[in-house]
Amino acid sequence: MTEAVLLVGGKGTRLQPLTINTPKPMVPAAGVPFIAHQLARARAAGVDHVVLATSYLAEVFEPYFGDGSAHGLRLTYVHESEPLGTGGAIRHAARALAARPGEPVLVFNGDILTGLDIRGLLRRHERVQADVTLHLTRVADPRAFGLVPTDGDGRVLAFTEKPRRPEEIVTDQVNAGCYVFRREVIDAIPAGRPVSVERETFPALLDADALLHGVVDASYWLDLGRPASFVQASADLVRGIVHSPAVPGDPGEYLVLPGAHVEGGARLGGGTVVGAGARVAAGAVVEGSVVLDGARVEAGARVTASMIGSAARVGPRTVIDCAVIGDRAEIGADNELREGARIWCGTAIPDAAIRFSAV
Ligand code: GDD
Numbered sequence: 001m002t003e004a005v006l007l008v009g010g011k012g013t014r015l016q017p018l019t020i021n022t023p024k025p026m027v028p029a030a031g032v033p034f035i036a037h038q039l040a041r042a043r044a045a046g047v048d049h050v051v052l053a054t055s056y057l058a059e060v061f062e063p064y065f066g067d068g069s070a071h072g073l074r075l076t077y078v079h080e081s082e083p084l085g086t087g088g089a090i091r092h093a094a095r096a097l098a099a100r101p102g103e104p105v106l107v108f109n110g111d112i113l114t115g116l117d118i119r120g121l122l123r124r125h126e127r128v129q130a131d132v133t134l135h136l137t138r139v140a141d142p143r144a145f146g147l148v149p150t151d152g153d154g155r156v157l158a159f160t161e162k163p164r165r166p167e168e169i170v171t172d173q174v175n176a177g178c179y180v181f182r183r184e185v186i187d188a189i190p191a192g193r194p195v196s197v198e199r200e201t202f203p204a205l206l207d208a209d210a211l212l213h214g215v216v217d218a219s220y221w222l223d224l225g226r227p228a229s230f231v232q233a234s235a236d237l238v239r240g241i242v243h244s245p246a247v248p249g250d251p252g253e254y255l256v257l258p259g260a261h262v263e264g265g266a267r268l269g270g271g272t273v274v275g276a277g278a279r280v281a282a283g284a285v286v287e288g289s290v291v292l293d294g295a296r297v298e299a300g301a302r303v304t305a306s307m308i309g310s311a312a313r314v315g316p317r318t319v320i321d322c323a324v325i326g327d328r329a330e331i332g333a334d335n336e337l338r339e340g341a342r343i344w345c346g347t348a349i350p351d352a353a354i355r356f357s358a359v
């Protein structure tokens with residue numbers, strides 16, 4: 001049996017307003033809640049039991065995923081009434097694990113899309129007999145991540161979470177948010193209080209001379225923390241740039257879910273997904289975007305690299321670029337727009353019906 005803990009308790013603040021009612025791991029990417037892709041990839045790698053470590057909006061996971069049987073997995077839900085941080089969540093979730101001391105437990109951050117060879121990571125963990133094996137990736141700007149320099153054998157030399165000082169930036173290798181723990185290392189994390197695995201557990205293990213092993217991997221990797229990367233992940237899944245068995249359709253330039261209505265003369269591309277019950281009118285152009293269930297994109301609107309919340313409405317000739325439009329928001333006003341309103345990069349429209357009628 002191979003077991004995993006999936007960390008899904010974070011607030012997803014940077015994806016607001018979409019995460020006001022839906023926790024980030026449940027926001028749809030390529031037509032299904034994002035973690036459906038992580039679960040499908042884990043299953044394909046031989047994982048058969050996943051513990052979901054929930055906190056924020058915990059109640060929405062189980063109605064969708066149930067006991068996991070529909071996804072070919074056994075799923076267990078463990079809830080923190082107060083968020084325990086990443087390490088505390090792993091420790092808390094351990095009560096639901098069957099793994100015995102010496103056996104491996106996978107841990108995934110719930111907001112990472114990657115083409116990592118999970119079996120390969122497990123094999124490496126066994127081969128080097130590490131206490132913890134970490135998936136690492138190289139990024140151009142490592143400041144928003146955990147920095148993890150390694151020696152020539154992959155032994156982790158330090159772990160610096162979100163370095164503040166320039167002299168701390170000693171590598172472009174960062175924690176990619178997937179680990180293999182030996183079971184007893186999890187049991188040694190203090191229980192019943194918040195613990196950050198990045199700020200507390202890993203540095204303490206290194207101080208104690210534990211073997212932390214890093215596997216630098218060059219496969220697809222994206223952290224979905226920001227709206228732009230969430231939209232990118234969805235588009236890459238739709239186009240098959242990264243493979244997920246959970247995408248409901250074959251790879252292509254767009255994905256139209258059953259029950260969506262796209263009028264002739266509308267143009268979809270760049271990995272756009274149009275959700276169930278959503279409508280895209282004639283003359284609208286939707287590129288590299290996520291249009292959630294029941295949303296409407298009216299005639300002549302142009303939507304690029306954006307997320308349109310469920311039941312939101314993008315009015316005629318409105319131009320939306322790199323924006324997050326909240327559920328039920330209304331953008332544009334049919335009769336008042338001549339040139340079309342632009343909601344610029346990074347603009348977040350509150351989760352409420354508003355009318356935007358600037359020209
Ligand atoms: N259950 C539970 N409880 N889950 C939590 C909690 C908590 O209190 N806090 C965070 N999580 C979950 C989040 O939902 C997410 O899936 C994961 O833990 C990581 O938390 P983030 O808040 O997304 O952290 P980050 O993106 O700033 O940094 C982490 O990921 C980077 C890679 O994307 C760190 O692990 C970095 O070291 C890493 O480089």
Ligand code: MG
Pocket residue numbers: 109111223224225
């Ligand atoms: Mg994150």
